[in-house]
Amino acid sequence: xxxxxxxxxxxxxxxxxxxxxxxxxxxxxxxxxxxxxxxxxxxxxxxxxxxxxxxxxxxxxxxxxxxxxxxxxxxxxxxxxxxxxxxxxxxxxxxxxxxxxxxxxxxxxxxxxxxxxxxxxxxxxxxxxxxxxxxxxxxxxxxxxxxxxxxxxxxxxxxxxxxxxxxxxxxxxxxxxxxxxxxxxxxxxxxxxxxxxxxxxxxxxxxxxxxxxxxxxxxxxxxxx
Amino acid sequence: xxxxxxxxxxxxxxxxxxxxxxxxxxxxxxxxxxxxxxxxxxxxxxxxxxxxxxxxxxxxxxxxxxxxxxxxxxxxxxxxxxxxxxxxxxxxxxxxxxxxxxxxxxxxxxxxxxxxxxxxxxxxxxxxxxxxxxxxxxxxxxxxxxxxxxxxxxxxxxxxxxxxxxxxxxxxxxxxxxxxxxxxxxxxxxxxxxxxxxxxxxxxxxxxxxxxxxxxxxxxxxxxx
DNA sequence: GGCTCTCTTCAGCGTGCCTTCAGCGACCAT
DNA sequence: ATGGTCGCTGAAGGCACGCTGAAGAGAGCC
Numbered sequence: 001x002x003x004x005x006x007x008x009x010x011x012x013x014x015x016x017x018x019x020x021x022x023x024x025x026x027x028x029x030x031x032x033x034x035x036x037x038x039x040x041x042x043x044x045x046x047x048x049x050x051x052x053x054x055x056x057x058x059x060x061x062x063x064x065x066x067x068x069x070x071x072x073x074x075x076x077x078x079x080x081x082x083x084x085x086x087x088x089x090x091x092x093x094x095x096x097x098x099x100x101x102x103x104x105x106x107x108x109x110x111x112x113x114x115x116x117x118x119x120x121x122x123x124x125x126x127x128x129x130x131x132x133x134x135x136x137x138x139x140x141x142x143x144x145x146x147x148x149x150x151x152x153x154x155x156x157x158x159x160x161x162x163x164x165x166x167x168x169x170x171x172x173x174x175x176x177x178x179x180x181x182x183x184x185x186x187x188x189x190x191x192x193x194x195x196x197x198x199x200x201x202x203x204x205x206x207x208x209x210x211x212x213x214x215x216x217x218x219x220x221x222x223x224x225x
Numbered sequence: 226x227x228x229x230x231x232x233x234x235x236x237x238x239x240x241x242x243x244x245x246x247x248x249x250x251x252x253x254x255x256x257x258x259x260x261x262x263x264x265x266x267x268x269x270x271x272x273x274x275x276x277x278x279x280x281x282x283x284x285x286x287x288x289x290x291x292x293x294x295x296x297x298x299x300x301x302x303x304x305x306x307x308x309x310x311x312x313x314x315x316x317x318x319x320x321x322x323x324x325x326x327x328x329x330x331x332x333x334x335x336x337x338x339x340x341x342x343x344x345x346x347x348x349x350x351x352x353x354x355x356x357x358x359x360x361x362x363x364x365x366x367x368x369x370x371x372x373x374x375x376x377x378x379x380x381x382x383x384x385x386x387x388x389x390x391x392x393x394x395x396x397x398x399x400x401x402x403x404x405x406x407x408x409x410x411x412x413x414x415x416x417x418x419x420x421x422x423x424x425x426x427x428x429x430x431x432x433x434x435x436x437x438x439x440x441x442x443x444x445x446x447x448x449x450x
Numbered sequence: 451g452g453c454t455c456t457c458t459t460c461a462g463c464g465t466g467c468c469t470t471c472a473g474c475g476a477c478c479a480t
Numbered sequence: 481a482t483g484g485t486c487g488c489t490g491a492a493g494g495c496a497c498g499c500t501g502a503a504g505a506g507a508g509c510c
Contacts, residue, residue, distance in 0.1 A: 001397055001398070024397065024409075095339075096339065097322070097339075109406075113401065113406055114321065137391075137392045138391050138392055138444065139393040139438055139441055139444065151439070152438070152440030152441050153440070155441075
């Protein structure tokens with residue numbers, strides 16, 4: 001259960017974070033809209049708690065941007081204002097629920113559980129690149145109609161590269177998004193896993209979907225190699 | 226778009242009815258829980274607006290009764306009380322949203338639209354996967370024409386996996402959807418129950434409906450293994 | 451009280467995944 | 481050509497993860 005909190009009130013965000021961690025959620029925090037949007041794009045969350053009023057980029061804009069990009073992660077809006085108009089606007093903008101500050105923590109948790117139970121309206125899209133496809137929901141990888149068996153770490157690396165198909169991703173970017181934040185090992189681990197992936201998804205099919213960009217990182221060909 | 230309103234405050238119910246009709250909804254009204262439950266059973270609505278405090282049969286009981294019968298029409302709870310505890314209880318009882326009186330009419334409409342857009346979670350009468358079938362109504366599980374005896378917890382776990390057949394569900398997801406929200410025990414409990422289920426629904430039939438996806442969770446094969 | 455049944459916890463065990471490491475090869479600049 | 485850097489690969493140890501049997505706690509029933 002992974003939650004993203006985006007709120008510019010640092011102390012409030014921190015309080016909520018602690019509470020949710022105690023409830024068993026894995027929680028990321030951002031303190032402005034830009035960071036929040038970036039985190040939401042880079043990672044996959046079960047729900048996003050979004051403050052409406054923030055300097056720079058408002059929660060409303062973050063929500064609209066995500067929906068525009070086809071990201072339908074459940075979003076719970078949070079605001080200090082109690083204006084009814086805000087609520088209406090939030091729902092029109094694609095938010096799934098709404099809580100006004102101040103709120104009881106138990107209410108937030110209950111609503112989050114309801115949102116997550118309900119799940120994202122739209123199934124996470126199947127990621128594809130040419131004849132290579134990966135389905136995060138069923139955790140299946142298929143190339144040329146053959147199902148490929150991957151370990152969870154291999155799957156996570158491939159998923160990350162597929163989400164950024166055509167772009168070069170450095171080893172530290174891969175580690176930052178696939179491994180725990182506190183991973184502090186040899187970046188060579190990425191080379192090892194790229195090797196495993198190539199042996200499973202490329203070599204048997206005579207393809208080269210994962211290209212090495214020396215000195216920069218790896219790129220998964222958008223057409224699947 | 227068909228809506229059922231259940232509220233014992235006649236004038237308020239009537240006001241809401243007129244407003245929703247003006248918004249293009251088809252609206253039925255009941256003034257107590259008994260009638261409301263009866264209407265909900267007889268007809269199919271896109272959403273139900275339910276007052277929490279009613280003489281005779283409370284909204285909470287109506288909601289629980291419908292959910293018990295497998296009716297998962299989106300329910301919006303309405304109450305004069307502003308107690309946080311009410312909200313928490315409502316969500317646990319299976320309500321999908323909550324509005325406190327007094328409320329702005331535009332807020333009610335916005336939340337109804339959000340609820341309907343989301344739609345009722347699909348709850349088919351009988352869940353099947355290959356020759357394995359589970360009926361939430363009669364609480365019976367059958368495989369290859371043999372009836373299988375499950376405890377209630379085993380039943381709940383199998384039901385959850387069956388509702389997401391083909392998809393991988395993590396242990397925390399299973400716990401979040403099958404155990405009480407305040408369950409705070411060892412996630413190993415899921416392993417134990419999967420073990421029980423395998424012994425009852427798989428092993429005697431030489432099948433493997435429940436697959437382990439190491440590091441991710443479990444997946445019930447859509448074809449029943 | 452004694453019995454049964456279910457739920458939950460716990461510890462032991464085996465598998466196989468993760469990670470590290472060293473050696474080798476490829477590529478680049480001098 | 482040659483040294484240096486970067487990336488690839490196979491091997492191997494440790495250990496995390498999942499499975500299982502056993503047993504205690506609690507509820508319901510006789």
